[in-house]
Amino acid sequence: MRHPVDARRPAIYLVVGVVLALGAALLGGPAATGAPAGPAPAPQAAAPAQPAPACTEVRESLRPRGPLPAPGAMPAGSTMAAIAQRGRLIAGVDQGKFLTGYRNSLTGTLEGSDIDVVHTIAKAIFGDPQRVQFVVLNIADRATALERDQVDVVVNNFTVTCERQRTVEFSAPYMPASQRLLVPLGSGIREVEDLGGRTVCTSLGSTTEVVLRDLGLQVETLPGIPDCVLEMQRGRVAAVSSDDVILAGLAAQDPNTRVVGRALDTARYAVGMRPDEPDLVRFVNGVLEAARADGSLAASNRFWYTGRLDPVPPPPPPVYRD
Incomplete structure (x- = not known):
């Protein structure tokens, strides 16, 4: 059915057109000059993102400032005071690396040289080394856990690199390490050259x-080194490569393996923290300095690695950038 035409509509349309034209004139639009509106300009392509500059140098850590505050008396407004208020230090660690960070099957507790470092930090904040919530992390998740503010610190064989320093602030190193190979007894493998095209496994x-890929080796990566060891025991990879302190723990667990080869690379383990919490970085460096001075850091290394790693690595001296 056709609807009757409303005679008022042309007048309404005219009024609306005048209002729109006046608005365009006031805003400087196309109607301001009477010129017809042309086609909209084509959107300009976004400039390609500039790649991050290549890392060329590892930064040293931040110097401690003054004596350490007494446990339970963290400076007001500091990151340490916030941790103290929460009642526990949240630390990202591993639970599968014998001697460095592992879960004792008899007690259910986490133990190892890295765990000792966590307890030392907790004791400095609370006066109680047990005030810790451990968060178990895979190697590939360490920096992400800090970025997402899931942990306060990461103490998990965390090697200081220039690339990682884009998102992580590290303490001064507390332990040196050398990259080597773990192989089955009787494999005939003594150096990487003896792999003969066979696969070596390491953590993703x-x-x-x-380092392994730069050497032109055939590499398989898995979430953790224990996963690589299982692959080696099944005969699917010929060797496992990691830091000697980690491999020493694996060899201690499996007497049918041994650590071999020259150092393919050297590393420095440090505590990882968020870049926007420099006061915590300086505090942790003060804690590590005290542990070096009283011998407790070296004593921890000797406890875990004597008879399993020769020589037992001493704590490296700190160097700071400020």
Whole structure:
């Protein structure tokens, strides 16, 4: 059915047109000059993102400022005071690396040289080394856990690299390490050259992977070194490569393996923290300095690695950038 035409509509349309034209004139639009509106300009392509500058140098850490505050008396407004208020230090660690960070099957507790470092930091904040919530992390998740503010610190064989320093602030190193090979007894493998095209396994996202690929080796990566050991025991890979302190723990667990080869690379383990919490970085460096001075850091290394790693690595002296 046709609807009757409303005679008022042309007048309404005219009024609306006048209002729109006046608005365009006031805003300087196309109607301001009476020129017809042309086609909209084509959107300009976004400029390609500039790649991040290549890393060329590892930065040293931040110097401690003054004496350490007494446990339970963290400076007001500091990151440490916020941790103290929460009642526990949240630390990202591993639970599968014998001697460095592992879960004792008899007690269910986490133990190892890295775990000792976490307890030392907690004791400095609370006066109680047990005030810790441990968060178990895969190698590839360490930096992400800090970026997402899931942990306060990461103490998990965390090697200081220039690339990682884009998103992580590290303490001064507390332990040196050398990258080597773990192989089955009787394999005939003594150096990487003896692999003869066979596969070597290491953890995904580790600096070890980069070194192995740069050597032209056939590499398989898995979430953790224990996964690689299982692959080696099944005969699917010929060797496992990681830091000697990690491999020493694996060899201690499996007497049918041994650590061999020259150092393919050297590393420095440090505590990882968020870049926007420099006060915590300086505090942790003060804690590590005290542990070097009283001998407790070296004593921890001797406890875990004597008879399993020769020589037992001493704590490196700190160097700071400020």
